[in-house]
Amino acid sequence: MRPEVPPSLVPVHGIHAVDTHYVRAGLDASHLIVQAGRAAFVDTGPTSAVPHLLDALDRLGVARDAVDLVLLTHVHLDHAGGAGALMRELPGARAVIHPRGARHMSDPAKLVAGSVAVYGEAKFRELYGEIVPIPAERIVVAEDGMRVRLAQRELELIHTPGHALHHYCVVDRAADAVFSGDNFGISYRELDTARGAFIYPTTTPVQFDPEAMHASLERIMSYRPQAIYLTHFSRVTELERLAADLHECIDGFVALARRNAGRADRGARIREDLFAYLSQRLDAHGFVADERRRREIVGMDVELNAQGLEVWLERAASGQ
Numbered sequence: 001m002r003p004e005v006p007p008s009l010v011p012v013h014g015i016h017a018v019d020t021h022y023v024r025a026g027l028d029a030s031h032l033i034v035q036a037g038r039a040a041f042v043d044t045g046p047t048s049a050v051p052h053l054l055d056a057l058d059r060l061g062v063a064r065d066a067v068d069l070v071l072l073t074h075v076h077l078d079h080a081g082g083a084g085a086l087m088r089e090l091p092g093a094r095a096v097i098h099p100r101g102a103r104h105m106s107d108p109a110k111l112v113a114g115s116v117a118v119y120g121e122a123k124f125r126e127l128y129g130e131i132v133p134i135p136a137e138r139i140v141v142a143e144d145g146m147r148v149r150l151a152q153r154e155l156e157l158i159h160t161p162g163h164a165l166h167h168y169c170v171v172d173r174a175a176d177a178v179f180s181g182d183n184f185g186i187s188y189r190e191l192d193t194a195r196g197a198f199i200y201p202t203t204t205p206v207q208f209d210p211e212a213m214h215a216s217l218e219r220i221m222s223y224r225p226q227a228i229y230l231t232h233f234s235r236v237t238e239l240e241r242l243a244a245d246l247h248e249c250i251d252g253f254v255a256l257a258r259r260n261a262g263r264a265d266r267g268a269r270i271r272e273d274l275f276a277y278l279s280q281r282l283d284a285h286g287f288v289a290d291e292r293r294r295r296e297i298v299g300m301d302v303e304l305n306a307q308g309l310e311v312w313l314e315r316a317a318s319g320q
Contacts, residue, residue, distance in 0.1 A: 006189050008197075008235040012227070013175035017234040018056045020045025020082075023127070023300065026189055028078050029234045031179060032056055033172070036151035040069035042170055042179045043231050046081035047129045053086060067093045068150060071142075071157075073181025074167040075101035076204070077115055077128045079231055084108075084132030096140045096148060098159065101166035106136040118205055118307065142168050160220065162213025163202060169220060176226040177235075183216050185246050186232040190297055193286040199242045200249050200278060202232070202301065203308040210254050210312075217243055252277055257309040261317075271306040278302070 009017050014034040022028035022045050030053055031042040039062045044053060057064060067090045072080040075097065083095055083105060097105055104111040108131040116124045140148070144159040156171040163182040170179035178184070182202045191198040201213065220228070221243050227235050228242075236242055256277060260269040278298055279291075287294075295302075 018053055020049035022046055022078055026233055029231055031229050035153040038151045039067045040150050042071045043073055043079040044082040044086050046077055047085045049082045050085045064090050065092045070095045071170055072097050074164045075104050081128045081131055084134045087134050094138055094140045095134050096142050098166040098168050099141045102139050102141050105134045108133055160216035162209055162216040164207045171223050178220050178225045179229045181231055184228050187230055187236050188233050188297055191287055195286050196238050197236045198285045199245050201246055204304040205308045206311045208308045208312045210250050213250055217246055257313055261313050267310055270309055271302055274302045274306055
């Protein structure tokens with residue numbers, strides 16, 4: 001019988017995974033770091049996640065004015081949509097945002113418009129609700145290599161394009177860990193088998209860049225972390241194997257996108273081939289479930305990844 005709480009979600013080094021309940025349980029995590037009575041959130045999930053994040057503070061006995069930092073790895077709304085609403089509840093917190101993303105969190109109109117273009121108005125409202133601006137004076141711009149402190153704990157912020165140009169990762173040497181946002185892929189705990197974690201990249205619209213993603217993976221691994229905390233979904237180890245899998249998948253995704261580039265039904269074929277590619281890898285990983293269950297777990301990612309690959313093909317064709 002599997003334990004109620006997987007070992008990967010047991011708090012280590014003061015790092016607590018908080019399920020944001022975005023779309024479903026086990027899809028989207030915020031991480032709460034607690035150090036000497038002070039606290040920081042890494043990513044927030046959407047606005048609907050805020051009660052879950054505040055509840056986590058209450059359960060841990062952390063006062064709201066003890067939260068010093070809200071670290072947003074990038075401004076996609078499943079990572080940062082709730083930041084403005086959360087900041088209203090955290091009087092002493094500063095939001096730390098990549099220089100390419102900071103303006104979009106103080107004035108989220110373009111961010112909202114881009115997401116509506118991907119999801120449609122009705123689905124956007126269902127998923128994300130109201131996006132609350134963060135006052136500009138409460139934003140700290142995360143320069144590459146910048147260090148911030150949480151009590152005596154130092155966190156290094158490194159720019160990691162590939163998934164998005166406005167992406168950084170958080171290197172936590174005290175925990176020998178990295179908080180990777182979306183630049184170390186997706187690894188849902190439902191897909192764990194006796195072989196360990198299953199992982200694949202996220203190529204969602206609109207800034208996927210395979211060469212930059214390969215380079216960012218190498219930069220993350222250059223810190224030789226023992227654990228990486230993913231937003232989707234939390235702590236993974238066996239990092240050499242997982243990094244190799246991600247490099248292979250990036251190339252696999254690119255190859256199948258190129259193979260379908262000239263087809264009239266390009267989008268449908270890319271989606272079909274992506275699901276088949278992941279399903280074959282799941283078979284090799286020892287994951288036993290029918291197609292319906294697999295689509296329940298990876299179907300949304302297949303759709304978004306296919307959209308991102310199409311945008312990348314169009315950009316490549318135009319020489320951008």
